[in-house]
Amino acid sequence: MTTDPIARLLATPPDLPVVAGLARVAEALSGPGAAVVQAPPGSGKTTLVPPCVTGLLTARGGAARVVVTQPRRIAVRAAARRLAHLLGEPVGETVGYSVRGERRAGPRTRVEFVTTGVLLRRLQRDPGLPGVGAVVLDEVHERQLEADLALALAVDVRAHLREDLLLVAMSATVEAERTAAVLGPGAGVPVVDVPGALHPVAVDWCPPRGGAHWADDRGVTPAFLDHVAATTRRALTQHAGSVLVFLPGAAEVDGVARRLADVANAGVPVHPLHGRLPAAEQDRALTEGSGRRVVVSTAVAESSLTVPGVRVVVDAGLSREPRTDQRRGLAGLVTVRVSRASAEQRAGRAGREGTGAVLRCWSESEHPHLAAHPQPEIAVADLTGLALELAAWGSPGGEGLALLDAPPEVALARAQAVLEGLGAVGADGAITERGRAMAELPLDPRLARALLDGAGLAGARRSAEVVALLAEGVRAPGGDLVAALRQVRRDGPGSGEWRRAVRRLEQALPTGPSATALPDDVAVGAVVALAHPERVARLRPGSTSTYASVGGTGMVLERGRGDGAALAGLPWLAVAEADRRPGQRDALVRAAAPLTEDLALEAAASRWDERDEVVWQQGGLRARRVTRLGSIELASVPLTRPPTELVTAAVREGLRREGLEALPWSAGARSLRRRLAFLRTALGEPWPDVDDEALLTGIDAWLGPELARVRTARDLGRVDVLGALRRLLPWPEAGRLDELAPERLPVPSGATAAVDYDGEQPVLAVRVQEAFGWQETPRLAGGRVPVLVHLLSPARRPVAVTADLASFWATGYPAVRAELRGRYPKHAWPEDPLTAEPTRGPRRR
Numbered sequence: 001m002t003t004d005p006i007a008r009l010l011a012t013p014p015d016l017p018v019v020a021g022l023a024r025v026a027e028a029l030s031g032p033g034a035a036v037v038q039a040p041p042g043s044g045k046t047t048l049v050p051p052c053v054t055g056l057l058t059a060r061g062g063a064a065r066v067v068v069t070q071p072r073r074i075a076v077r078a079a080a081r082r083l084a085h086l087l088g089e090p091v092g093e094t095v096g097y098s099v100r101g102e103r104r105a106g107p108r109t110r111v112e113f114v115t116t117g118v119l120l121r122r123l124q125r126d127p128g129l130p131g132v133g134a135v136v137l138d139e140v141h142e143r144q145l146e147a148d149l150a151l152a153l154a155v156d157v158r159a160h161l162r163e164d165l166l167l168v169a170m171s172a173t174v175e176a177e178r179t180a181a182v183l184g185p186g187a188g189v190p191v192v193d194v195p196g197a198l199h200p201v202a203v204d205w206c207p208p209r210g211g212a213h214w215a216d217d218r219g220v221t222p223a224f225l226d227h228v229a230a231t232t233r234r235a236l237t238q239h240a241g242s243v244l245v246f247l248p249g250a251a252e253v254d255g256v257a258r259r260l261a262d263v264a265n266a267g268v269p270v271h272p273l274h275g276r277l278p279a280a281e282q283d284r285a286l287t288e289g290s291g292r293r294v295v296v297s298t299a300v301a302e303s304s305l306t307v308p309g310v311r312v313v314v315d316a317g318l319s320r321e322p323r324t325d326q327r328r329g330l331a332g333l334v335t336v337r338v339s340r341a342s343a344e345q346r347a348g349r350a351g352r353e354g355t356g357a358v359l360r361c362w363s364e365s366e367h368p369h370l371a372a373h374p375q376p377e378i379a380v381a382d383l384t385g386l387a388l389e390l391a392a393w394g395s396p397g398g399e400g401l402a403l404l405d406a407p408p409e410v411a412l413a414r415a416q417a418v419l420e421g422l423g424a425v426g427a428d429g430a431i432t433e434r435g436r437a438m439a440e441l442p443l444d445p446r447l448a449r450a451l452l453d454g455a456g457l458a459g460a461r462r463s464a465e466v467v468a469l470l471a472e473g474v475r476a477p478g479g480d481l482v483a484a485l486r487q488v489r490r491d492g493p494g495s496g497e498w499r500r501a502v503r504r505l506e507q508a509l510p511t512g513p514s515a516t517a518l519p520d521d522v523a524v525g526a527v528v529a530l531a532h533p534e535r536v537a538r539l540r541p542g543s544t545s546t547y548a549s550v551g552g553t554g555m556v557l558e559r560g561r562g563d564g565a566a567l568a569g570l571p572w573l574a575v576a577e578a579d580r581r582p583g584q585r586d587a588l589v590r591a592a593a594p595l596t597e598d599l600a601l602e603a604a605a606s607r608w609d610e611r612d613e614v615v616w617q618q619g620g621l622r623a624r625r626v627t628r629l630g631s632i633e634l635a636s637v638p639l640t641r642p643p644t645e646l647v648t649a650a651v652r653e654g655l656r657r658e659g660l661e662a663l664p665w666s667a668g669a670r671s672l673r674r675r676l677a678f679l680r681t682a683l684g685e686p687w688p689d690v691d692d693e694a695l696l697t698g699i700d701a702w703l704g705p706e707l708a709r710v711r712t713a714r715d716l717g718r719v720d721v722l723g724a725l726r727r728l729l730p731w732p733e734a735g736r737l738d739e740l741a742p743e744r745l746p747v748p749s750g751a752t753a754a755v756d757y758d759g760e761q762p763v764l765a766v767r768v769q770e771a772f773g774w775q776e777t778p779r780l781a782g783g784r785v786p787v788l789v790h791l792l793s794p795a796r797r798p799v800a801v802t803a804d805l806a807s808f809w810a811t812g813y814p815a816v817r818a819e820l821r822g823r824y825p826k827h828a829w830p831e832d833p834l835t836a837e838p839t840r841g842p843r844r845r
Contacts, residue, residue: 005087005094006051006058006110014086016044021194022052025168028190029056029134034158034167034183038176040196041345042306042352045170046070046079047086050111050136053166057133064133065109069116071139071147073099074275074282075305079138080104080113081283082306100442101504102279116146117442123153124392124439127161134166140179141171143376143404145386152401153393155183172345175404182402198351201313206231207363214318214361220252220335224361228316229259231359232294236268239357241311245296246346248318248335250274250473257296273297273307276473278496302345306352313350313358315343321374322381334579337362339371378405384445387415388424388431392439396429421533421606422449441508447471450531451505457530457599458523459516460509461502465489466527468501470576476591479558480566481576482524484591525595528574529603535575536600537592538632544569546586550604550630553578554586570594574603604629612639614646616654620713621647641711648707651716656696663703669722674757675741676728682781683740686730702727740781748774748838755780755787761803765790768799768816769828772838777805791816794824794842809833 013019018039028035039045050068057064070076080097087094096105097113105112116137122129129135135154140147151169158165169179180189206227208214214224228245235243247253250272257272264270271285273295285295286307293309299319301307319342323334338346343360350356360367378386386407390398396416398407419425424435424445431439438448447467454463468474469485474494476484488495518526529536534551545568547555555575557567567573567589577590601608607630614623623642627635655662679687688694695702703724710716729737741762744752749770756763762780764787771791778787791800791808799816802808813833821829830836 004058005089006054009048009051009086010055013048014044016048017196018044018048018194021192022048024190024192025049025052026056028192029053029166029168032184032189033164034189035169036176036180036183036189036191037168037170037194038191039170039172039194040198041172041302041348042198043194043196045194046138047082049168049170050083053134053136053168054110057166065131066111066134066136067119067122067129067132068111068113068136069119069138069147069150070113071116071142071144072275072300073115074273074279074300075139076113076115077279077282078286078305083111083113101500116144116150119150120146120153120389121440121442123150123157124389127153127157129157129162129165132165134168136168136170138170139172140169141175143374143378145377145381145383148376148378148404149386149389151179151182152398152403155402156393156400178404182404196348198348199353199355201347201351201355202357203347204357204359205364206234206359206361207366208361214316215335220248220318222255224316225252225255225259228314228361229256231361232256232260232296232314233263235312235314235357235359236263236292236294239312240292241354241356242292242307242309243294243312243314244301244307244310244349245294245314245316246302247296247298247316248320249298249333250276252316252318253296253298260294260296263294267291269293271295273301275300276494276497299342301349302342307349308353310349310352311354311356313346313356315346315358315360317343317360317362319374322377337370339374340367341373343367343370376405378403378407383407383411383415384418387412387419388435388439388445391419391425391429391431391435394431396425396431418534419445422446423606424449437510442504443467443471446531450527451509453530454527455509455514457526457602458518460506460514462516462518462520462523463527464502464505464509465498466524467505467531468498469524470528470531472498472501474498476576478565478567479589479591481528481591481593482521483566485520485524521594522596522599525572525574525593526599526603528576528593529595529600532574532576533604533607534630535578536595536604536629536632537573537575538600539569539571539573547573547575547589548632549575550607550632552631553580555589556586557589557592567592567594572597572600574600601629612642612646614639614642614650616650616657621650621654621710621716623647623712644708644711647710648704651707651710652699655699660692660695663721664717664719665721669725671743671757672722672725675737675743676725678757678762678785679737679741679781682785686733688728688730690725690728742780745778745787747771749840750838751840759788761785761788763788763790765792765796765798767792767794767796767840768813768833769794769839771805772828772830772833772836774838775806775809775834777803793820794827 025035025037037045037049050066054066070079076097076099080091080095084091084095092104092106093108095111096109098105098118099115137151140151154167158167167183169183171179176191180191183189208224208227212223215221232243232245247256253272253274257270260270271293273282273285295307317338318335319338320333320335347358350358390396395401397412416429422445423432424438425431438445441448447470451463451467465485472494474484474488488498535549537547537549537555540546540548545557549555555578572595573592574595575589575592578587580587610627613626614621623639624636625639626633673690676688676690680689706719706724742755744754745764746752747766747770753764753766768791777789780787786803788801788803789805790798793799800808800812817829826842828839
């Protein structure tokens with residue numbers, strides 16, 4: 001009998017569905033060296049595929065290690081324990097694991113479970129992966145950023161450095177063919193499809209009564225958590241077996257666990273399960289006891305963990321996913337409705353060991369309206385960390401890498417701009433030495449910058465403390481991070497993980513000068529400001545709760561938050577966390593610390609700017625030299641002679657915003673514009689288009705020389721609009737302007753009358769007596785357009801409108817004469833107007 005524990009396990013494997021596909025996995029790896037394994041959760045792929053790959057490496061004569069990735073630390077530890085148990089060994093022998101800050105593996109370890117982040121660090125340090133014979137990427141269907149990147153980098157390593165490296169991607173959903181195409185484009189990477197062996201799962205729809213909504217502006221409502229707890233009690237009453245409850249985040253998990261205190265008191269243990277818990281508490285939730293229990297979990301138990309003994313699932317129907325407001329630069333986690341694919345995976349947890357049931361906290365009619373699949377993180381998350389990894393790999397923007405989805409251009413451009421501001425990359429996107437130091441730290445780039453630079457401001461210890469506070473997601477009472485720091489120092493909630501993180505970060509810091517003079521209050525703010533310089537905020541005048549930030553987003557403190565009152569009215573804040581509610585202009589501050597102006601200027605130094613500024617305000621110009629920290633105005637002084645180009649740009653923008661009426665239009669300028677508009681309509685080219693849109697679009701061509709002489713609002717009032725419009729006249733056609741569209745026309749009395757071009761047809765207004773003997777209606781635009789003659793009474797009131805004078809004298813005039821000659825007896829009203837002498841006033845006695 002063999003002494004190799006891996007060989008023994010493969011000879012007599014446990015009864016799991018994936019066993020049927022292990023031979024095909026080995027065959028695939030013996031050919032192209034890569035494979036995709038598609039199997040539902042609970043099929044045993046995480047447990048048995050790594051030993052299968054290890055056996056293949058051993059058969060080839062090598063003792064190389066198999067590295068298996070999991071998306072979460074809790075899943076890494078659970079998977080290692082499960083496989084080590086099957087081998088009859090403790091963790092750290094044949095099977096080991098490595099997570100951030102903890103490693104249990106040795107020289108005999110042949111299967112090592114790691115988080116995806118740990119694998120990325122190893123790839124960046126040495127892409128050749130010495131001592132590693134195979135990489136197994138588990139749960140790639142979750143489409144986390146790190147998983148997508150690890151897949152792309154592993155494919156790149158196989159293509160250019162390690163053709164011998166075996167690569168397996170394991171997925172629980174239907175994108176296996178797409179993943180196979182990325183693993184080996186054109187190479188025919190096989191997909192090993194292992195069907196599951198789930199027992200039937202009955203669905204019970206349990207929406208809240210009375211139409212209660214699951215969330216409001218503050219997040220998941222207490223009423224909905226009450227409903228989830230009540231549904232859990234119902235599950236215990238109506239069904240046998242342990243109950244697994246799915247909630248979106250740690251806060252909701254803890255809230256429902258507290259609500260189930262009566263269940264625990266009745267003898268059914270209630271175990272919370274999420275990533276913030278100490279490892280011992282996570283292990284307790286995953287260890288099957290002798291009786292029933294309730295495990296209240298985040299999505300960590302959806303696909304990457306097996307919770308033994310579960311026969312009932314209570315699904316709150318919510319998920320927490322990353323989202324980024326690219327315009328405001330706010331990134332964070334948001335609570336959304338679960339996708340149908342995730343709901344099916346959750347329900348499947350109840351059918352592992354026998355017939356089960358899922359109680360869904362939404363209605364059957366709502367279910368078809370859920371999204372089919374969760375969105376890939378690369379499409380919605382903040383990409384700053386990804387951009388730094390790509391730059392460190394030598395592929396800024398991901399050029400040449402086999403990413404399942406390309407990063408969105410806007411999000412990637414913003415991420416690269418953030419990195420440039422942090423000094424991590426140059427203008428060309430290439431990584432700097434400072435960027436490499438940041439990339440070596442197991443932190444988001446912003447926190448890496450805060451840790452490195454914070455040591456010089458707040459001291460190495462406090463810099464590590466504050467960064468650990470932010471990285472571990474320790475809650476701030478009332479949003480006050482200083483209070484949060486004091487709380488964890490006193491062994492408050494989450495202090496264990498925080499202390500371990502502090503030690504790791506202190507050890508990661510390079511030796512160098514370390515200041516400690518700052519008091520805690522502003523030291524916390526200084527480190528936070530280094531991490532998020534765009535969220536440095538100054539109190540708005542006249543307010544105690546609203547702030548303007550460097551990044552341009554308004555910030556507001558939530559009222560009535562107890563300890564949060566400590567932040568109200570502070571002149572400067574360093575905001576660590578904020579989110580913007582739908583329909584709100586300002587973002588709500590979730591965590592912040594006090595700051596001084598000097599520290600604000602130091603932390604956001606790359607955003608300091610002094611420049612001359614000319615703006616159009618209320619029809620005038622305002623010229624200043626302004627000092628700003630990003631969007632925060634620090635100081636300004638008036639400018640008496642601002643640069644010409646700034647004035648011109650300001651006037652252009654002002655006219656585009658307020659319209660051309662803001663210019664000093666003279667009567668002559670208005671007249672010329674109307675005449676040109678008439679000729680454009682009547683004759684077309686080359687006569688120019690002079691409507692508002694055309695003039696604004698081509699403003700430089702006609703008004704530019706005038707604007708070049710403007711320095712002040714008074715100068716703007718002297719602009720020669722008439723002279724500017726004349727620049728639009730076409731030559732040589734301009735010589736016929738007065739012929740084609742004259743300002744005035746002669747009338748039979750010897751006078752001239754103004755032509756009105758305001759309407760669709762030019763109008764000439766003249767008294768009846770001045771038009772006697774006028775038989776032909778004048779025509780303009782080279783005879784194309786007749787003038788519309790308005791014939792007036794002696795009091796200059798219209799009595800007739802005609803474009804056919806001959807017809808008027810014959811048919812219209814007799815009625816006008818009969819009506820008006822008695823009213824105006826001093827004026828001529830001849831019976832024959834065609835032969836009468838035109839007059840300009842009353843008849844002489």
